[in-house]
Amino acid sequence: MFNAVQKEIIPVPDNVKRALKEVLGEHRVLDDEMDRLLYSYDATRIKMLPNVVVIPETQEEVQKIVKICYENEIPITPRGAGSGYTGGALPVKGGVLISFEKMDKILEIDEDNAIARVQPGVITFNLQKEVEKRGLFYPPDPASYKFCTLGGNVAENAGGPRCVKYGVTREYVMELNTVIHNGEIIHSGKPTLKDVAGYDITRLLIGSEGTIGLFTEITLKLIPKPKAAKTVKAIFSDIASVGKTVKDIFKAGISPSALEFMDNLAINAVEDFGHFGLPRDAEVLLLIEVDGHPKAIDDEITEVARICEMNGAKVEIAKTTQDAAKLWEARRALSPAVAKLARTKINEDIVFPRSYLPEALPRLREIGKKYNLKMVNFGHIGDGNVHANFMINGLDPDEVARAEKAVEEVFNLALEYGGSITGEHGVGITKAEFMPKQFKPQELEIMKKIKRVFDPLDLINPGKMGID
Structure with a gap:
């Protein structure tokens, strides 16, 4: 599990490399060992070398790459920013790794219909900044939002702190262009709030971890940007009280925009990492944010604070947006901070x-x-x-x-x-x-059959999800 190694490495013949270079040019087909090494790992720190790395810039180039590889039975591994924690972008069988780093354009922001069309390599934070300039909001915010890509977010159905109120990536994907095994594009979804015609192929593709197709264009739903937000920091002496507090907040009819916790080791790791002013002696810390209309959130944050105190917490409401931002900066620093332990x-x-x-x-x-x-x-x-x-x-x-x-x-x-x-x-x-712990054999078999419909030769991101 922790020391996974490559198996059945399938090389890329010279004729395939030549064909790829004809499509992309010499400079976007990389087979030097150092270049391959740079694309051989993700956040798991497991290393698996691709035989060739290709860097397309257009949907048409992705189609041609997939067609060349599939006709020559070469495995294909899609890659966004390589920020994943489960090895989803690792080339288990070698072959060709397709990096979407150059497909990073925001194609359209339609304010009237509140949608954005993007290429898969757009960094999540960059889209958020652009839409917020227009009074709009794209809520999904994984901890890696400043460098992870939207294509990877869709492939993993990424979450984040704000998903407690606003939902995960799946709730915002309206349309997808996806390249399948024969190099053709399938278009799924509509840029409308209602559409119940046929099977929901879009939902099937979201969270499929790049195993049944490669996204080349994504249409995302946007919502109005909340007018204000407030944050509470609550310090608890035991973990069970934290769980009860969470239940009580929702039972009170409050829907926080974020509700995060850290235990004592996490708090101290963050303090060692960045000195954010968190209490090192706290057993557990809750960060709770509410957002919406300024008048409404004053009442909500007061009630949240009361519920926390009722459950034995020491509570502090952030006085300024800068104070609140510092608390959330500490939360987002958790993953790299803990990695230093x-x-x-x-x-x-x-x-x-x-x-x-x-x-x-x-x-x-x-x-x-x-x-x-x-x-x-x-x-x-x-x-x-x-x-x-x-x-x-x-x-x-x-x-x-x-x-x-x-x-x-x-x-x-x-x-x-x-x-x-x-x-x-x-x-x-x-x-x-x-996977067999969570799914019955017949359920896994259905997944395998779906995989074979989209990928008959098991060449698209093979070796993932336990559905080979």
Whole structure:
């Protein structure tokens, strides 16, 4: 699981390289070892070398690349920014890696219909900045939003802190242009709020992790930008009270735009990383944001603070937008901060139904203690999505074995409560072996049959999701 290696590496013959260079030119077909190395890893730190890297700039070039590769039975791996945590952009079988870094244009922002058409290589933050200039809003905000790409977000159905109120990427994808195995484009969806004609192919493609087609154009729904926001910082002495607080906030009829938590190890990691002024002695910290009309959010933030205090928290409402921004900057720094705690970070993103959080969170922490592992927990507690991180050296076989058992118990705990083994990172290669825990054999077989319809030779991002 943690030491995945390439298998069945399929080389790229010289005639295929020549054909690719005819389409793209010499400078956008890379087969030098150093170039290949630069595209051989993602946030998992697992390394898998592609045989060739190609960098298209247009939809037509992607079509030609896929057609050449498929006709010659060469595996194809799509890649955005390589920010994924499950190895979804790693070329398991070598072959050709297609990097979408040059397909980074915002093609249109239609203010009347509140939609944006983009190429897959557009960085999420760049789109957000552009639409907010027009009073519009694109809510999905993964922690890597300043460098991850929209194509990768769609492939993984990415989430983020704001998804507790606004929903994940899936809720904003209206149309897709997707290149399938024969190099043809299939267009799915409509730029309308209503469309129930035929099967929903768009929803099938979202979250498919690049295993059934390559996105070349994406139409996204936009919404009005909230007029104001306020943030509460709440410090708790025990994890169970945090779970109860989350339930109480929603029962009060309040829908926060973000509801995040950090445990003590996470808090101290962030403070070591950036000195944000968080209380190092806090057992658990909640960050809660509400947004909307300025008059409405004053009442809501006061009620949120009251609920937190009722559950034993020490509460502070951010006085200025700068104070609030600093708190959220600390939250977004968590992943790189925690990575500094050990040589290897095993980052899982399980999901629980919210109602079980008071019971499940203490049990989750006990797993780390049981296996004598440094365990850091944080995440999007408002939608039950918890990032459970095991920090290990990675060189001690006994420690690795304990970590693998601990991860399996984490997944079992999530499934016991009717949750999922992944909320936003996807399955990729690191969670593929656990798919049979969440799905019945006949359910996995249906997925495999869908894969074969779109990809008869299993050449499009092969080796992912456990559906080969």
